[in-house]
Amino acid sequence: MTELISTKPYMLRAMHEWCVDNNLTPHLIVVVNARTRVPMAYVKEGEIVLNINYSATKDLHMDNDSVVFSARFGGVSQNIFVPMSAVKGIFARENGQGMFFEVNEFDGTEAQDGQPLQLALPEKEKADKPQGNKPAHKKPALTVVK
Numbered sequence: 001m002t003e004l005i006s007t008k009p010y011m012l013r014a015m016h017e018w019c020v021d022n023n024l025t026p027h028l029i030v031v032v033n034a035r036t037r038v039p040m041a042y043v044k045e046g047e048i049v050l051n052i053n054y055s056a057t058k059d060l061h062m063d064n065d066s067v068v069f070s071a072r073f074g075g076v077s078q079n080i081f082v083p084m085s086a087v088k089g090i091f092a093r094e095n096g097q098g099m100f101f102e103v104n105e106f107d108g109t110e111a112q113d114g115q116p117l118q119l120a121l122p123e124k125e126k127a128d129k130p131q132g133n134k135p136a137h138k139k140p141a142l143t144v145v146k
Contacts, residue, residue: 019092027093036082039078051071089101
């Protein structure tokens with residue numbers, strides 16, 4: 001018997017359509033891994049929440065393998081790529097209704113040899129990251145990017 005296609009992309013597209021039809025704002029919860037392309041400055045505890053309403057995205061495309069679109073973050077356009085395996089859920093911002101999924105066991109965070117991949121952090125983020133068990137005492141700061 002051939003392997004069946006996951007129901008996740010179909011449910012994701014259906015919930016997105018339901019949100020839009022009901023004038024709700026669909027948000028995607030994504031587990032960030034080595035294959036995910038999102039602005040790392042907005043990632044918290046390894047996850048990011050993305051507004052995937054048509055008014056907030058450009059060229060939104062959801063297929064069986066990924067969610068791809070462009071969006072503005074802090075006024076700067078970014079190309080977003082989310083593999084379907086990294087999608088944790090979709091919900092309506094206004095009422096919290098949605099669907100949540102298990103993230104696949106192999107989610108792209110392991111190399112082919114089974115070793116975990118490390119996410120590449122910009123040098124500034126590496127410097128701000130706490131060392132050992134010491135918590136970071138720096139307050140968040142905004143910087144102007146031209």
